[in-house]
Amino acid sequence: MSFDFSRSHFDLFAQPELFQIDRAALDARYRELQAQYHPDRYASAADIEKRLALQIATRINEAYQTLKSPLARGRYLLQLSGVETQEETNTAMPMDFLMGQMEWREAIAEAKASQNVEALERLNVELRGETDALEAELGALLDRAQYEDAAIAVRKLRFMEKLDAEIGNAIEAALF
Structure with missing residues (x-):
């Protein structure tokens, strides 16, 4: 089982690194990845493969949750651009x-x-x-x-x- 954990969430879901996403394509890709890497598919595999499948499924779920939420997606795009949102430390607002x-x-x-x-x-x-x-x-x-x-x-x-x-x-x- 091979999986590149260094890929961005956008790359993982075959989406361009833009705020606007194709939600139908995102959902379809999520189902495809879940079918491919769901831990239940590896129930009879060796322990190392079970752990890897769980780590992959966790990464897929995290990436999906990030991309489907406009707030999380915006935050992630800023992170990819090297910008911290400072949500915890900067409460100054207009x-x-x-x-x-x-x-x-x-x-x-x-x-x-x-x-x-x-x-x-x-x-x-x-x-x-x-x-x-x-x-x-x-x-x-x-x-x-x-x-x-x-x-x-x-x-x-x-x-x-x-x-x-x-x-x-x-x-x-x-x-x-």
């Missing part, structure tokens, strides 16, 4: 974005306190629209090699991801 975050949190808190599922679902739809727009902006920034601005977009998307989780948790709490 003032208008921070003000927007405060407004989102207030709206979520109000809807959550009143257990207003409809309001939470409306917020979720609005957030999805803003997230989609920010993901498109990230793609354009990466395509133009504006990596520092793209890193800021990744940090913004991380905030949006947290808001999405907060809304989801609030909906779940209101329903149960």
